[in-house]
Amino acid sequence: MSVDDEVLSIEEASVVLGRHYMTVYRYVKRRALEAIQVEGQWQILRSDLDKFVISQSARREKAQHSSDSRRTTDYHIELHRCLVDSDATGAFEVLRSAIDSGAGMEEVYLDILSPVLAQIGASWARGEIDISVEHRATAVATRLVGQLSQRCVRRGRHRGNVLIGGPAGERHSLALAMLGDLLRLHGWDVSDLGADTPANSFVHAASSIKNLVAVGVSVTSDESLASATELLSSLRRAIGDELPVLVGGSAIRDADHARSLGADHFAQGARGFIDFLDSLKTTPPSSTKDPSAKPEGGPKKAPKKKPKDGDAD
Ligand code: B12
Numbered sequence: 001m002s003v004d005d006e007v008l009s010i011e012e013a014s015v016v017l018g019r020h021y022m023t024v025y026r027y028v029k030r031r032a033l034e035a036i037q038v039e040g041q042w043q044i045l046r047s048d049l050d051k052f053v054i055s056q057s058a059r060r061e062k063a064q065h066s067s068d069s070r071r072t073t074d075y076h077i078e079l080h081r082c083l084v085d086s087d088a089t090g091a092f093e094v095l096r097s098a099i100d101s102g103a104g105m106e107e108v109y110l111d112i113l114s115p116v117l118a119q120i121g122a123s124w125a126r127g128e129i130d131i132s133v134e135h136r137a138t139a140v141a142t143r144l145v146g147q148l149s150q151r152c153v154r155r156g157r158h159r160g161n162v163l164i165g166g167p168a169g170e171r172h173s174l175a176l177a178m179l180g181d182l183l184r185l186h187g188w189d190v191s192d193l194g195a196d197t198p199a200n201s202f203v204h205a206a207s208s209i210k211n212l213v214a215v216g217v218s219v220t221s222d223e224s225l226a227s228a229t230e231l232l233s234s235l236r237r238a239i240g241d242e243l244p245v246l247v248g249g250s251a252i253r254d255a256d257h258a259r260s261l262g263a264d265h266f267a268q269g270a271r272g273f274i275d276f277l278d279s280l281k282t283t284p285p286s287s288t289k290d291p292s293a294k295p296e297g298g299p300k301k302a303p304k305k306k307p308k309d310g311d312a313d
Pocket residue numbers: 110114117118119120121122125134135138142169170171172173174175176178179215216217218219220221222223224246247248249250251266267268269270271272273
């Protein structure tokens with residue numbers, strides 16, 4: 001206790017805490033809040049009351065955190081059940097209740113839907129579920145993303161165009177659909193070519209879209225690594241080295257792997273792509289209505305020629 005420590009009664013402490021007198025009295029009785037009795041009256045030191053406030057808020061934060069992770073686990077369990085049962089309505093309800101409880105679209109896609117899909121993919125790879133179950137689950141997930149896409153439209157400033165797509169032979173288009181939505185959420189106009197795009201079509205799009213700030217090649221399956229390499233070299237030949245071309249997706253291990261395929265940038269997941277785009281010095285188009293408006297500053301220089309470890313990771 002310091003000499004000038006204030007002494008408070010239970011009534012005064014209850015005013016400071018915004019709690020009922022009896023509630024504070026119970027804190028004192030169970031020794032959660034330090035107090036001493038002087039001539040039958042409880043006295044609470046201001047410094048003890050401050051300590052109590054800090055410990056209460058730490059406990060609340062901890063409880064909140066564990067209930068958040070418990071909720072996420074519950075969503076995973078329920079969504080998994082709905083996807084394998086092909087219950088599209090139930091699956092949508094799970095995601096809607098997550099949104100109603102405050103989850104943002106980034107969380108819904110990356111922390112709820114994606115891990116459940118990965119779990120289903122792993123069960124298939126271990127031979128625990130039939131491929132038909134995975135296909136059914138994917139069909140439901142595709143419908144979910146279609147329904148949720150409209151929540152990823154961001155009004156206001158348009159930051160520039162981003163072109164994404166998968167190389168020939170790549171069939172994982174759902175990853176691109178979610179990626180595109182998340183980039184839109186951050187103000188980018190996204191042209192999604194979808195999976196399995198022939199190199200010449202990819203090149204055509206990259207050469208004709210105005211105000212393009214970056215190109216993202218998505219590779220999920222090891223089977224399409226070779227065609228990704230071909231695509232990256234065609235893109236480089238056609239568009240030069242002014243425009244950053246990234247490669248990403250779950251088949252790309254790291255920046256070295258990306259470099260070995262011929263990409264000049266690598267980003268880890270959708271969040272890495274968002275960070276990468278944020279790091280570019282782009283000039284927003286003068287008109288927000290016309291996404292094909294010419295950029296004021298012309299095409300952007302790639303920030304670096306070669307991918308580096310941790311490049312926008
Ligand atoms: C759904 C699915 C399918 C569907 C795809 C339907 C569709 N329209 O997309 C179907 C049934 C068609 C399919 C087919 C196959 N699949 Co599959 N599939 C999956 C599954 C279950 C989910 C994929 C998914 O959408 N995930 C959700 C997305 C959002 O997550 P994501 O892929 O990580 O994408 C994120 C990031 O990587 C990032 N990102 C994506 N692209 C880019 C690009 C850039 C530039 C950046 C920066 C970031 C970025 O952003 C996304 C959002 O965060 C996965 C399991 C898993 N672990 O993911 C297997 C999985 C990907 N499939 C696999 C396999 C083996 C196949 C098949 C070869 C099976 C077969 N023998 O037929 C085939 C064909 C593959 C081919 N040639 O493309 C393997 C891949 C293994 C590998 N590394 O090669 C997996 C991992 C399953 C497993 N555990 O073995 N599949």
